[in-house]
Each structure stands twice: as structure tokens, then as C-alpha cells.
Amino acid sequence: MSTRISELSRRGFLTGSLLVAAGTVLTTACSTDPTGGSSSGAKTTLNVWYHAYGEAGAQQAVLRYATAFTKANPDIAVKVTWVPGDYSGKLNATLLTEGAPDVFETGDFSERFARGGQIAALDDVYGSARSGFNTNALDSVTVDGKPYGVKMIDDVIMLYYRKSALSKAGITPPTTFDGLAAAAKALTTKKSKGLFVGNDGIGDSASNAVWSNGGDLVTPDGKVAFGSDRALEALTALKRLHDDKSLLLGFTTDWWDPSAFTQGVVPMQWCGLWAMPAIQSALGDDFGVLPWPAFKAGGTPVVRVGGWTSCVNAKGRNVAAAKKFVQWLWVQQSGLQKDFAESYGLHVPPRTSVAASAKKLSTGAAKETVSLAQKYGKYNPGTWDTAVSSTFNAAAMKIAGGQGDPATLLADAVKKAQGQIDKQLGR
Template sequence: MSAHRTHLSRRGFLGGSVMIVGGAVVGCSTDPTGSSSGAKTTLNVWSHAYGEAGTQQALTRYANEFTKAHSDIAVKVTWVPGDYTSKLNATLLTEGAPDIFEVGDFNAAMAWRGQIAPLDDLYGSVKADFNRAAVDYVTVDGKLHGVKMIDDLMLLYYRKSVLAEAGITPPTTFDALVAAAKALTTKKGKGLFVGNDGIGDTPALAVLSNGGALVTGGKVAFASVQGVEAVSALKRLHDDKSLLLGFTTDWWDPSAFTQNVVPMQWCGLWAMPAIQKELGDDFGVLPWPAFKRGGSPVVKVGGWTSCVNAKGKNVEAAKKFVKWLWVEQTDLQKDWSESYGFHVPPRKSVAAAANKLAQGTAKETVELAAKYGRSNPNTWDTAVSTLFNAAATKIAGGGNAAKILADVAKKAQTEIDKQHD
């Protein structure tokens, strides 16, 4: 599931015992099971609360299998609902920090601050079997500081029948997307859903689709000519009142699309099984369209990365678990990627064996990602993205795009510079 929207409304609290760290309720945890009675070490593994059914049980099962195979190490899974990132960042400063934790939108600052351990020795001879992007993504100063668990692909879903009935060709440029959203907006509903705030991922998509960049060589780049042109154009969707706002769930959940509230929605590959169940084959997928001819369509590639707490008391045992699960256990990696929503395994051999991703619209999505996939830079942390999206909101409301982006670029650069402190 996508990394940067981890609200309780999506990642429901699924039950279990409550774990308390520093006096605050963190989440529910499983007791280590299996052959753990003689364990010398108990590892605490943190997971954000995935919304797909069966995910908590699967992670617990994986932990139990490891525990049974390693009598000296027990594993406890802590399932963290709500704002996972904020809770993780706070807990990493305490004695209750987990031994292993997952992060979405991997951030290099965690390596620079010494919070996550280098894991180069875990990869061994299979390093070449991880896709190049997954390796580059976790590389900081030449060292690998995590193992990518899944690649999450984000793109536009559209209802084939609705667009066909309206005589609308699936949009391949931003102008065409604006026109389609407007034409599909009626008294009964809106034409497009990108997020409850009307912003979502669109500012970054706009910049990238116009040939721009968010950060280049550690320097903020989104205030370029291409960035100003594309982000300012997002105002057109707001002026046309063609965006669905304030739905009961946000963009990561396909309900607005499957319940016929909107005919076009930005969402993720993870939602495809649910969409297929409700709509059959009456849907298609598109990358975010090129801003204009000569621009670049964009499929956003996110996902989750397993990291080891470098300051923890059980670093070597933690590394052993990460290597066992996310490097060695290809059958479990395949299960994780295609049994609970669709995700792309970062290991090329596992991805090739994922049969559910090798057919129909899922295959088409994977092929689009191979051609147009873009990930956020690993300096694109919450502070930077929040500044950028707030600026885009002001621009959508009528603010001067060039001035606003230039001003916020300075603030964002300060935040990036602080990551090295």
C-alpha cells in the first residue's frame, strides 16, 4: 500500500493486544509464538496497518515461521494504526523503539542520522536479482540501508463504458484529462477523484509529466519553468469543479470508483482485485498523462522498505530476520505481493513468477510502470512534501504560482539541508 497516507480510516484497527510506548498507545501486537520458549532474543517488528484483508495474519504467520526455524530468536509483530510515520519517528527516539520497522517513501535522512543500519551483507549473490530502482532507492552514500518489500504502483483508473457512452477517448494529455473530467461531471457526480483535498499526488505528477524534477542532486527543482507551468495548470480542475472532494474514504481506497461515484480515479495497483470483483472488465488503466505533447506520462512507484534499527540492542538478530524474509523466502515474498491486493515484488525472479500480475490489466499496469515509473527522491520527506502540497493548494486557489513555488522552494531546501545534520 502507498506510503504516505496512513490514516486510521484506511488502516483500520483490527484487534489484538495494545502496546504502549512512552505512555502513548501505539498499536496492537502479537505474542511471539512457535518454538520461542528458549529464545534468547525477542525482536519487535513494526508494521503500519495495511488495509487489505489478511495482511496482519500473513505477517504474523511469517514471523511464526521464522521463530519456529530459529529457536534462539522470537518475533513479535506490532500492528500500528493511524499516523504510522509520526508514531515511528517519535518512538525511534525512545527505549521502546522497534528492532525492525517498515518505511514508506524511504528517506535518506534516517541513514544520515544513524537510525537505520547498512544491510549490504544481507543481499549477497542475489543483489542482482533485485530491480535496479529498488536497489538505488535504498542506497545512501554507497551503502544499502534497507530491503524493499514491495513496489506499489499508482495510476489512473477509468470506466470504459462511461467514457465510451460520453464519446470520450481515454486522456493522454493534461488538456484531455481536464476536458474529460469536465465533460463527465454532472449534477449527480464529479468526473475525477485524486484525493479528498483535491490535491493528492497531483502537484508532483504535474511537475514530472512536464519534464521537470522534484529534487536534483540534493537541490530543490520543482520551482523550474516546467514546474510552475504544470502546477499552475492544476487550478483548471478546481475552477471547473470537476473534482470529487470530501468522500468517505480517500484516493487509496477504490470505493468512489467501484460505487459509480466517479468514472475516473487516481488509485493503486493494490486495489485492482477489489475493482475487478465489482466491475468485471469494465475498467481501464492509464498513467498520469503527459502535461503536453513531448511531456512524460507518469506511473508513480512507491512501496515499503524493511529497515533495521541501528541503535537497537538486537541488530544482528534483526538483520537475520530481514534477510530470511525479504531476501531468502521467495515463496513468502510472492504470497505477500499477490495474495492481499496486487503489488510488484522487487526481486525480478519473484515478479516473473507472480502469475496474477502476468495477465490482463495487472500485466498492463506492470508494463506501464516499466515504461513510465517514477519514484520520489529519497530526500522527499514529510516536511518537504507538506510544504510543496501546501503551496499547490494556494496556487489552486488563485495564488501566483511562480512566486509561491520560489518561496516554498527555499523553505524546502532548508529542510533537505537539515537532513544531513
């Protein structure tokens, strides 16, 4: 799941630190502050942070992995810290203190960590296995030619649709934005809406709109690109969804939870592969998956690829041991990687050989989703941090809501976002 999801508390579990020492899991105080030390006699204790995954069994899984690592490396104890709520905010604050974790995961990798010297380059962790990771997983964590993280899971986000609902209405799954807007309007009734992209009415639709019309968000050299004519054209078109009143707004859960779709509140929803097991359980085979459609004929469909990345704190006291842990778990242990991707929700392993052997991804809608990601996958640029994305989305919301001149709103957002990116890059 993306960082934004953890920030908005999609996954709310108990806060706690758990120490894995000599193959034993010891519960420590309910605090995210690392305590260091170990009763096992291990020379090193790593503090490893995870956001609070909401899927049943995920917390127990990472504890098992830590136990297995310590069994194979008795000189290194592992303390797992489980962080609910605003994971990103808590992580950023803790990285400035002596209590910073040795290893931590991050969603939507931000290159500011690398440029600021906060995380270590991991060339040596990948070694010869580097060529076995998919291009997206490598490119999204690479800064100036060096990888600064190891992708743990790829989260694919796409459009779900209810086959029976569209068939009953005589609607063909849309392949253009006009088709999507028309379908959403036609499927809207007095009791329900046709499409759910997020409680704010925007979700990922703004970035999808830009990409789907051949535009981009930020160039590789850090220049804001979402102010182009193509971007403006596509963003302005989002107003149609709001004018038609075909969007579900203010539901009890947000777009990352499939409840609105599985409960029949909407026949189309933007959501992730992680939700597919729950959707299949509720609807059987009465659903299909689509990319966000091309803005117009000849445009580019979009499937969003996010996920989580394991990073090593370059300023920590245990960099060598931390690298060893990351290498062991996310490069060497294909069985554990497959377990993490398939057993708790559904995700795509970033290593191509592991993904190829994942049975749950080999058939049906899951297989189709993987194929769509390979063809149309887009990931946010490394400079797309919270400040930049919030600036962009705020402008997109005003444009879609008809709250000002679109060109002026977008130009102002470009100027502000460029200043934020220049600050990131030290320019």
C-alpha cells in the same frame, strides 16, 4: 501503500503486540511497547513493527511468517507489533526511546534515517541477491552507494477509468493533460464529477504535474528542483481542473480507496494496484488503467511507485538477529514474498524473478500496470519527507485554487523546502 496513507488512518486495525516464540503465537498486552524476553528460552527476542494493513489476512500472514522464521531459527523469538493510525508519527517518537523496534517498515523511504545513523546498511543482507531486485527498489533505498533497506512490496499508483463511461461519451483515454482536463469536464454532470485525485483536490497530482512536464522534485545532491519553469507551467495548469469544477472533493473515503470509482461516483480515479481486486470484483472488465498523462505532446507520462521497506534499527541491541530476519523473509523466501504481494490486495514483488512468477500480475490490467510502472515509474526522492512534501503540496493547493501569484508561491515553497532539506543533510 505510502506513508501518507497510514498517517491518515486508511488502515484501522486493533493495536497489539504478538510474540512468536518457538513456533507459537502468544498474544501480549494491547500495547505497542516491546516487552522483551520470551518464555521459549530463545536467546533473542526481536520486536518487528508493521503499520496496520487494511487488507484482510495481512496481519495473520506476517504472524505466519514470524512463526516460520522462529521455527527455522529457534534461538530467535519474534514479537510482531501492529500499529494503526499515525504509524509514521508513532515510529518516529518510539525510535527515540529504549522501546524502539529492532526491525520496522517504512513507506516512501527517507534517507534521513541513514544519514542520522538510525538504520543499518544492508549490503551483507542482500549479498549476491542484490542484482535480482528491480532498479527502482534498489535506487529508492540507496544512500551514498549503500542500501539501507529491503523493499517488501512495490505499490503502483495510476489512473483508473471506466471504459463504458468514456465510450458512451465518445472520449478517448487521455494522453495529455489537456486531454485529461477536457475528459474530466465532459464527464462531469449535475450529479457527479469527472475525476477523483483526492479529497483535497490535489493528492499526487502536483508531483505528477511536475514530472509529466519533464521537471523534477529534488536533485540527487539535495537541491530543490520543483521551482523550474516547467514545474511552474504544469502546476499552474492544475487550476483548470478546479475552475472547471470537475474534481470530486470531500468524498467519504479518500483516493486510496476505490469506492468512489466502483460505486459509479466518478468515471476516473487516481488509485493504486492494491485496489484492483476490489475493482475487478465490482466492475468485471469494465475498467482500464492509464499513467498520469504527459503534460503535453512529447512530455513524460507518470506512474507513481511507492511501497514499503524493511529497515534494521542500527541503534538496537539485536542488529545481527534483525538482519538475519530481514534477509530470511525479504531476500530468501520467494514464496512468502509472492504470497504477501498477491494475497492481500495486489502489489508488485521487488525481486524481478518473484514478480515474473506472480500469476495475478501476468494477465490483463495487472500486467499492463506492471508494464506501465516499468516504463514510467517515478518514486519520491529520499529527501522528500513530510515537512518537504507538505510545503510543496501547500503551495500547489494555493496555486490550483487561485490563491496568490503562482511564481511567488512556488518560489517561497522552494526556499522553505531547501532549508528543510539542508537540515536533513546537515548542511
